[in-house]
Amino acid sequence: MDPVLHLLLPVLFLLAMRIDMRKVLMFAPLAIFPDFDAVFELHRAVFHSFIPILILPIGLIIFSKLKRPEWMLSALLVQFFLASHIVLDLGGVAFLWPFVKDQMFFDPVVNFNLQGGVNFVIHFDYGWRPYVPMATTDFVSETGFAMIFLGMLVGIVFRREAWASIREMGRIVRGFFTGRA
Numbered sequence: 001m002d003p004v005l006h007l008l009l010p011v012l013f014l015l016a017m018r019i020d021m022r023k024v025l026m027f028a029p030l031a032i033f034p035d036f037d038a039v040f041e042l043h044r045a046v047f048h049s050f051i052p053i054l055i056l057p058i059g060l061i062i063f064s065k066l067k068r069p070e071w072m073l074s075a076l077l078v079q080f081f082l083a084s085h086i087v088l089d090l091g092g093v094a095f096l097w098p099f100v101k102d103q104m105f106f107d108p109v110v111n112f113n114l115q116g117g118v119n120f121v122i123h124f125d126y127g128w129r130p131y132v133p134m135a136t137t138d139f140v141s142e143t144g145f146a147m148i149f150l151g152m153l154v155g156i157v158f159r160r161e162a163w164a165s166i167r168e169m170g171r172i173v174r175g176f177f178t179g180r181a
């Protein structure tokens with residue numbers, strides 16, 4: 001999945017859930033962080049493994065619970081953004097790296113046809129396959145482009161709300177630089 005979708009989908013979800021926009025934007029870069037394992041030529045392995053994706057954030061959540069309750073929302077956002085990356089990459093990730101080098105994959109397939117009535121065929125393709133170092137993805141894939149286009153249409157339909165949230169995000173970004181929230 002391309003970085004644009006990795007960033008947009010979880011951010012929109014959290015904003016729809018009315019989570020503090022300032023905090024959401026602050027941690028949003030974590031949604032694309034795992035793809036930097038491409039730097040080590042072990043893309044979809046090193047930073048897509050359960051250690052950075054589950055163990056470290058759960059450690060942070062437990063630490064917050066015990067010592068720093070005021071960090072809890074941040075710790076949960078760290079976990080959410082990292083986990084969202086793996087969920088969106090389920091087409092193939094070496095989740096148990098470095099213990100298991102194979103990639104786990106999960107591909108829901110929905111077929112629709114009108115032969116002999118209306119038929120929906122949903123089946124799940126899943127399992128493990130040998131590690132394939134996937135090439136870097138396009139910055140914006142076809143699906144990414146479709147989503148942005150859909151977002152623009154929604155923005156036009158709900159222009160008042162869209163403007164209000166753009167202004168709010170602008171205010172937050174200015175707040176980061178000027179030190180005022």
Ligand SMILES: [Zn+2]
Nearest residue numbers: 034035044089
């Ligand atoms: Zn990825």
